[in-house]
Amino acid sequence: MAGLPGPDAVADYRQHTRRPVGRLIGMTDIEFIAIDPDRLARMREHGADEHGNPWTPRTAEGWEPLRCCLRVAGPDEAIALITYSPWTAPDPWLEAGPVFVHFERCDGYPTPGDYPEAFRRSRSMINPFDHAGARAYQHITFVEPDDDHAAAVRRVLDAPEVSHVHVRSATAGCFTFEVRPVT
Numbered sequence: 536m537a538g539l540p541g542p543d544a545v546a547d548y549r550q551h552t553r554r555p556v557g558r559l560i561g562m563t564d565i566e567f568i569a570i571d572p573d574r575l576a577r578m579r580e581h582g583a584d585e586h587g588n589p590w591t592p593r594t595a596e597g598w599e600p601l602r603c604c605l606r607v608a609g610p611d612e613a614i615a616l617i618t619y620s621p622w623t624a625p626d627p628w629l630e631a632g633p634v635f636v637h638f639e640r641c642d643g644y645p646t647p648g649d650y651p652e653a654f655r656r657s658r659s660m661i662n663p664f665d666h667a668g669a670r671a672y673q674h675i676t677f678v679e680p681d682d683d684h685a686a687a688v689r690r691v692l693d694a695p696e697v698s699h700v701h702v703r704s705a706t707a708g709c710f711t712f713e714v715r716p717v718t
């Protein structure tokens with residue numbers, strides 16, 4: 536059978552070191568990561584986000600997805616709209632875009648082992664990256680509101696060549712949260 540690509544064969548322009556498939560063995564071995572609260576604290580102290588936008592309060596209407604604690608804002612909560620990038624160093628794959636966060640420091644995401652409930656019923660893109668930081672195009676996955684989002688993320692992360700994923704809105708494109716295997 537030599538020469539026939541397997542079902543998870545990768546594009547031949549990039550060869551990966553193959554490791555055993557199925558590195559995820561339980562339900563508590565991945566973590567759903569909100570924006571680093573200390574990073575947000577530095578922006579609040581500075582009075583601006585990392586892209587120079589003033590840290591300005593706005594009143595939530597009650598639908599805004601908050602990336603500091605991975606829930607939807609309630610009506611009249613004080614929030615801020617900032618430009619955020621999950622990357623912290625120069626990188627050709629870097630993307631930055633608008634996200635809502637609490638205006639004041641919040642308690643963060645309390646259950647990092649669980650898929651954030653507020654984002655389960657959404658059209659989402661699971662955007663995977665390999666161990667060199669490049670987008671793992673062959674594992675890009677879109678999920679619909681009725682799909683099992685947690686299972687889809689787990690399936691993508693189970694690929695040995697995938698290091699971590701960013702979950703994005705498939706309708707607006709905005710970054711929602713990161714998911715990584717627990718190390």
Ligand SMILES: [Zn+2]
Nearest residue numbers: 603604637641
């Ligand atoms: Zn928050």
